Amino acid sequence: MVTNTHADVQVSDLNFFYGAVQALHGITIDIPEKQVTALIGPSGCGKSTFLRTLNRMNDIIVGTRAEGRVLVRGANIYAPGTDVAALRRRVGMVFQKSNPFPKSIFDNVAYGPRLFGVRGRNELTEIVEKSLVRAGLWAEVKDRLPASAMALSGGQQQRLCIARALAVGPEILLMDEPASALDPRSTAHIEDLIGELRENYTIVIVTHNMQQAARVSDITAFFYEGHIIETGPTQTMFTTPTQKQTEDYITGRFG
Amino acid sequence: MNKRNLLDNLGLWTFRIIAYSVVGAVAYILLDIVVKGAPSIHWDFLSSPPRKSGAAGGIFPAILGTVYLTSGAMLVAFPLGMASAIYLSEYARQGRFTRAIRLAIITLSGVPSIVFGLFGLGLFVLFFGFGASILSGCLTLACMILPTIIVASEEALRAVPQYLREGSLALGAGPWQTIRKNVLPYAIPGMVTGSILGIGRAAGETAPILLTAAAFYLPRLPKSALDPCMALPYHLYVLATQHPSADQVRPMQYGTAFTLVAIVLFFNVGAILLRAHFRKKYQW
Amino acid sequence: MGLEPDAKVEEAGGEHPPALRATPFEGGLVGALRAIPFAGGYFRIAGASERGARLFFAACASTSMLIVLLIFLFLFKEAVPFVSKPGLSDLAGTRWVPVSFQHELFGILPLVLGSLLVTLLASVLAIPFGVGAAIYIAELARPAEREFLKPCIEMLAAIPSVVLGFFGLVVLAPLVKAVFHLSTGLTALSGAILLALMAAPTIISIAEDAIRSVPRSYREASLAMGATHMQTVWKVTTPAALSGIVAAVMLGMGRVVGETMAVLMVTGNAAMMTLSPFDSVRTMTATIAAEMGEVTFGSTHYQALFWVGITLLFATFILNMVAQRVLRKYQRS
Known part of the structure; x- marks a missing residue:
C-alpha cells in the first residue's frame, strides 16, 4: 500500500521548548507527499506540539523556542526572514475543537481568500462552493450559506473548518484530533473525508484513537515523552512493531 | 448548638x-x-444663560461647556486608549517595555485629579500657550480618563476567545488582519461600553478644569476651542460656595446638581445595560 | 523588488527555494483555488502594513509613559525656582500664610497634617463599611441580592465629587453641627464622612475580588470540619484574602488623599495644626484648588502650590505602588 514518494516535509533533529521545559527531543521524520501520516502516543507526549511546529502555530505562545530544521518542500521554515503567514497558507490546520467564526457559513469559508485579496463575488462564490464540495458539506448547506455557522451541528462545524482551511489552497493539512469531540457518525464522515482529501493533500493527523490511526493513515509515528519511538508504514506498525514501548501502547498495556 | x-x-x-x-x-x-x-428643571432653566450672577436664569452655557469638554476628551482618549489596549492585549510580550507601560498606566490611574490640573496648567495652558480654554481642558481630561479606557478595553479584548485568533492565524492571516477581522468586531461593543464609564468621570470632574478651562460666567458662548467655557460641576461649586447669597440660590444649586447627576448616571446606567445586552449576545 | 523584506529573504537565499517566495505553488488544486493571487504583491504589502500596525499600536501605548514623564517634568519645571528663593526649607514650616503684607509663609506641614487627618478619619470609617460590605457581597449575599448591590455601589462611584461636596455642604455639615453642638459643621469629620463614601466603592470592589478568588477548597475544608458558614467566612476566607483586602484599603486611601472638591467644600479650609476631627482643616488638594485661581503665574506662591502638588503626587504614587505590590503578591499565591 505504501509507495515511497518523495518527502513533502523533512524534519531533522528538532528540539522544542516551552520556556525551560523541553517538549520535543531530536525529532527526525520524513512526511511523504499525498499520504496520511498519523501521530499517536499518550497525552502529553508532544504529538500536538510537534504538529503545531509544522505551521509555526507555537510562535504565538509566549516563551517557546524551536531548534533544528523543518523543511517544507525543501525550504527551512525556521530560517530567519520566513514569511510565516505564507507558510500557514500552504500548511493548513484543523483544530481539535471546531472553531467556526461567529459569521455566516459563506463568510467563514471566504475569510481566507478575502485575506489574500479576492474580492469578486463570482470568484468568492466559486471558491466557497469548491471548498465546501471538497469538505463534503456542500449538499447540506448550499441553501443556507448566509446562515450563521454557529447553528451547524458539531460534525458540520468541523467539516466547515476543513472547508475554510481548503479555501486558501494549502498543500499540507494538519489535523489535531479533528474527530475527538464528535459522535461516531460524524467521526466516520470525517474519516471518509480524510480518505478523499488524501488524493490532493499531504495530511498529518494527531489522534489518540488507535483504530482511527489504523483506518485512515498510511504512515504512523509513535511519540513518547517528546521522542519519536518508532515510525513506519501503518500496517507494519500495528502488526509487527519493532519497539517494545510501541507494542505496549498499541496493545493497550499503558497510556 | x-x-x-x-x-x-x-x-x-x-x-x-x-x-x-x-x-x-x-x-x-x-x-x-x-x-x-x-422642581427646578424646566425648559427655561436648561436653555437660557444665567442671570444675576447665577441667582436667576438657567444653566445652558454650563451644559454646553460640559458637552464640549466631555466629547473633546473622549475624542482624544477613546482612540488612544483603545489602541493602547490593542497593543497590550494583542501584541505585547513580557519585557521591560510592556512592564514600563503597565507601570505608567497604574501610576496615571492614581494621580489625583488636582495634580492633573496642575499638569494641564503647566503644559497646555502655559507651555503650549492654549490658555485657559476648551482645548486645554479636553486634553487634561483626556489624560485623566485614559487609564480607565485602556483597562476597560483590554478586558473586552481578552474576553474574545483565543481560538478565533488561532483560527485566523492558521489561515495565513497576519496579526493585524486577525485583529481587524476576527477580534475587534467582537470586542468593540465591550470596549465602547467600558469606555462610556470614562465619559461619566470626565463629565463630573471639576478639579482639572478649574485650572485649565472653566470660567464661572461668560457673557457669550465659546466660539472656538481656544475659548474658555462654563461647565456644570464648576458652576455648582461656585454657586454653592462663592455666591454672596448662597442660601437663597439653593434651587439653582439643586437644579444644577440634578442635571449633572442625570447626565453622569445616564451614561453609567446606559453602559451597564449595554454591557448586559452584549454579554447575552456573545456567549462564548 | 528593492523593498526591505525581500532583501532579507535574499540573504537567507541558500535555504529559500523560490517556493516560499513569489511563485504560485503547485498543489494539486483546481482552477478556482489557484486563482487566488499568491504572495507576490500581496504579502509584501501585508508585511508592511503588519509592521506599521504593530509600530502604531506600540506608539499609542507609549503615550501613557509620555504623560507620566510630562507630569513629573512639568510639575518640577514650574516649582523649581522656589529652591533658590526662598529655599526648600521654608516648606517645612508650620504656618501657611501665602498672602501677607509683611511676611509670606509657605510651611506646608499644616496642609500635610490636614490631608493626613482627613484621610485617616475617612479610613477609620471606610474600612469597616467597605470590607464588611465586600464580605457580605462576596460570601453571604444571594445571587439576586448581589446583582442588586453591585450596581448600587457602582452608582456611588459614579456620583461626581462636586455633587457629594454639595450634599455635604447643605445636608451633612448642618447635621454634624447639630449632633456635636459645634459652631460650624465644616470640619475634618464632615470631610472624612464624604471621603469614606468615595473610598467605599474602590475598597468594596477590589476586596470583593480578593475574597472571591480564595480557592473553593479552603472553604470546603473548613465546612467539612463542621465549621458554620459564618465561622468559615470569619476564620478562613477573610484571613486568606487579607493581603488583597489590605491592597483594596490602600487604593481607597489613595483616592481619598487625592480627592479635591468634596474636601474643599466641607472641611472649612482653615490651615492650622490640629488633630481634632471637630476642627476645620485645609488639605493639600483644597489648597491648590482654592488658591491657584488667584495667584500670579510664576510668583513664589504659585511655585509653592506646585510643591504642594509634588508632595501630593509622591504620596499617592507611593501608596499606589505599595498597594500594587501587595496585590500582585496575592494574585501570584
Missing part, C-alpha cells in the same frame, strides 16, 4: 446591615438631589 446559631445569625445580620447602609447612603444622596432638584 443554639448559641452557635445565634452567633451566626448575629454575624450575618451585622454584615447585611453594613452592606445595606452603604446602599442606603447612595439612595439618600440621590433622592435628596432628585427631590429637591427636579
Whole structure:
C-alpha cells in the first residue's frame, strides 16, 4: 500500500521548548507527499506540539523556542526572514475543537481568500462552493450559506473548518484530533473525508484513537515523552512493531 | 448548638446591615438631589444663560461647556486608549517595555485629579500657550480618563476567545488582519461600553478644569476651542460656595446638581445595560 | 523588488527555494483555488502594513509613559525656582500664610497634617463599611441580592465629587453641627464622612475580588470540619484574602488623599495644626484648588502650590505602588 514518494516535509533533529521545559527531543521524520501520516502516543507526549511546529502555530505562545530544521518542500521554515503567514497558507490546520467564526457559513469559508485579496463575488462564490464540495458539506448547506455557522451541528462545524482551511489552497493539512469531540457518525464522515482529501493533500493527523490511526493513515509515528519511538508504514506498525514501548501502547498495556 | 446559631445569625445580620447602609447612603444622596432638584428643571432653566450672577436664569452655557469638554476628551482618549489596549492585549510580550507601560498606566490611574490640573496648567495652558480654554481642558481630561479606557478595553479584548485568533492565524492571516477581522468586531461593543464609564468621570470632574478651562460666567458662548467655557460641576461649586447669597440660590444649586447627576448616571446606567445586552449576545 | 523584506529573504537565499517566495505553488488544486493571487504583491504589502500596525499600536501605548514623564517634568519645571528663593526649607514650616503684607509663609506641614487627618478619619470609617460590605457581597449575599448591590455601589462611584461636596455642604455639615453642638459643621469629620463614601466603592470592589478568588477548597475544608458558614467566612476566607483586602484599603486611601472638591467644600479650609476631627482643616488638594485661581503665574506662591502638588503626587504614587505590590503578591499565591 505504501509507495515511497518523495518527502513533502523533512524534519531533522528538532528540539522544542516551552520556556525551560523541553517538549520535543531530536525529532527526525520524513512526511511523504499525498499520504496520511498519523501521530499517536499518550497525552502529553508532544504529538500536538510537534504538529503545531509544522505551521509555526507555537510562535504565538509566549516563551517557546524551536531548534533544528523543518523543511517544507525543501525550504527551512525556521530560517530567519520566513514569511510565516505564507507558510500557514500552504500548511493548513484543523483544530481539535471546531472553531467556526461567529459569521455566516459563506463568510467563514471566504475569510481566507478575502485575506489574500479576492474580492469578486463570482470568484468568492466559486471558491466557497469548491471548498465546501471538497469538505463534503456542500449538499447540506448550499441553501443556507448566509446562515450563521454557529447553528451547524458539531460534525458540520468541523467539516466547515476543513472547508475554510481548503479555501486558501494549502498543500499540507494538519489535523489535531479533528474527530475527538464528535459522535461516531460524524467521526466516520470525517474519516471518509480524510480518505478523499488524501488524493490532493499531504495530511498529518494527531489522534489518540488507535483504530482511527489504523483506518485512515498510511504512515504512523509513535511519540513518547517528546521522542519519536518508532515510525513506519501503518500496517507494519500495528502488526509487527519493532519497539517494545510501541507494542505496549498499541496493545493497550499503558497510556 | 443554639448559641452557635445565634452567633451566626448575629454575624450575618451585622454584615447585611453594613452592606445595606452603604446602599442606603447612595439612595439618600440621590433622592435628596432628585427631590429637591427636579422642581427646578424646566425648559427655561436648561436653555437660557444665567442671570444675576447665577441667582436667576438657567444653566445652558454650563451644559454646553460640559458637552464640549466631555466629547473633546473622549475624542482624544477613546482612540488612544483603545489602541493602547490593542497593543497590550494583542501584541505585547513580557519585557521591560510592556512592564514600563503597565507601570505608567497604574501610576496615571492614581494621580489625583488636582495634580492633573496642575499638569494641564503647566503644559497646555502655559507651555503650549492654549490658555485657559476648551482645548486645554479636553486634553487634561483626556489624560485623566485614559487609564480607565485602556483597562476597560483590554478586558473586552481578552474576553474574545483565543481560538478565533488561532483560527485566523492558521489561515495565513497576519496579526493585524486577525485583529481587524476576527477580534475587534467582537470586542468593540465591550470596549465602547467600558469606555462610556470614562465619559461619566470626565463629565463630573471639576478639579482639572478649574485650572485649565472653566470660567464661572461668560457673557457669550465659546466660539472656538481656544475659548474658555462654563461647565456644570464648576458652576455648582461656585454657586454653592462663592455666591454672596448662597442660601437663597439653593434651587439653582439643586437644579444644577440634578442635571449633572442625570447626565453622569445616564451614561453609567446606559453602559451597564449595554454591557448586559452584549454579554447575552456573545456567549462564548 | 528593492523593498526591505525581500532583501532579507535574499540573504537567507541558500535555504529559500523560490517556493516560499513569489511563485504560485503547485498543489494539486483546481482552477478556482489557484486563482487566488499568491504572495507576490500581496504579502509584501501585508508585511508592511503588519509592521506599521504593530509600530502604531506600540506608539499609542507609549503615550501613557509620555504623560507620566510630562507630569513629573512639568510639575518640577514650574516649582523649581522656589529652591533658590526662598529655599526648600521654608516648606517645612508650620504656618501657611501665602498672602501677607509683611511676611509670606509657605510651611506646608499644616496642609500635610490636614490631608493626613482627613484621610485617616475617612479610613477609620471606610474600612469597616467597605470590607464588611465586600464580605457580605462576596460570601453571604444571594445571587439576586448581589446583582442588586453591585450596581448600587457602582452608582456611588459614579456620583461626581462636586455633587457629594454639595450634599455635604447643605445636608451633612448642618447635621454634624447639630449632633456635636459645634459652631460650624465644616470640619475634618464632615470631610472624612464624604471621603469614606468615595473610598467605599474602590475598597468594596477590589476586596470583593480578593475574597472571591480564595480557592473553593479552603472553604470546603473548613465546612467539612463542621465549621458554620459564618465561622468559615470569619476564620478562613477573610484571613486568606487579607493581603488583597489590605491592597483594596490602600487604593481607597489613595483616592481619598487625592480627592479635591468634596474636601474643599466641607472641611472649612482653615490651615492650622490640629488633630481634632471637630476642627476645620485645609488639605493639600483644597489648597491648590482654592488658591491657584488667584495667584500670579510664576510668583513664589504659585511655585509653592506646585510643591504642594509634588508632595501630593509622591504620596499617592507611593501608596499606589505599595498597594500594587501587595496585590500582585496575592494574585501570584
